[in-house]
Amino acid sequence: MERRSVLKWAVRGIGLATAAMVGFPTLIAGFAPVWQRRPGKESWQAIGTVDDFPLGEMRKIVVTLPEEPWGAALREKAVYAWRPSEQEAIVYSRSCTDLGCPLTFDPGSQCFFCPCHGGIFDKNGERLAGPPRRPMYRFATRIVNGEIRIDLHSVPLMA
Ligand code: FES
Structure with missing residues (x-):
């Protein structure tokens, strides 16, 4: 050379x-x-009443983001919600914590599956398999007068 x-x-x-x-x-x-999460800037939104979410049953619903800077079509976000007890509601982002692919809940196995790289999470959002390194994104929740509310800013913007 x-x-x-x-x-x-x-x-x-x-x-x-x-x-x-x-x-x-x-x-x-x-x-x-x-x-990143956006601490200090809460944005609470009602997703339904406790009667909409029977105990133990996972429900997929769509929430509309009121103020995100995206086009109107991108303001709708699917989330999974369930109530493990009378006093508690758990709401997850549908986005996988690996690269953000949309998770699907399988009622038979009671697990979330990611179509992209095989990530699997249990009903509590804990990682069971695949490349994700952290549990599912979970919204901060409140139950006020029978209404379930989530803080839209308690998970990362793209989650
Ligand atoms: S995006 Fe879900 S496992 Fe990779």
Whole structure:
């Protein structure tokens, strides 16, 4: 190999390494707000009454986000909700915690399945299998006068 050729590849390698060192953190910083929770800015929304959610039964519902900066068609978000007891409601984002694919609940196995890379979560949102490293995104909830409310800002923006 000629000396000129070696130098050419060395310069390319250094250029690529420099671009990666600068570009990767910039990319992460740019997308970070999309995946972070938004503490201190609550946005409570009713999703139904306790009568809409029989004890122990998982329900998939669609909530409309009131103020997100996306187009109207993107403001609808599917969530899964259930009540393990009279005093408690649990509401999950439908987005997988791996790369955000939409989860599906299987009533037979009582598990959530991700179609993308095989992620599986149990009914409590805990990871059972696959690449996700964390449990399902879970909304903060309140039951007020029989009405179930969720804080839309208690999960990351894209969840
Ligand atoms: S996006 Fe769900 S397992 Fe990868």
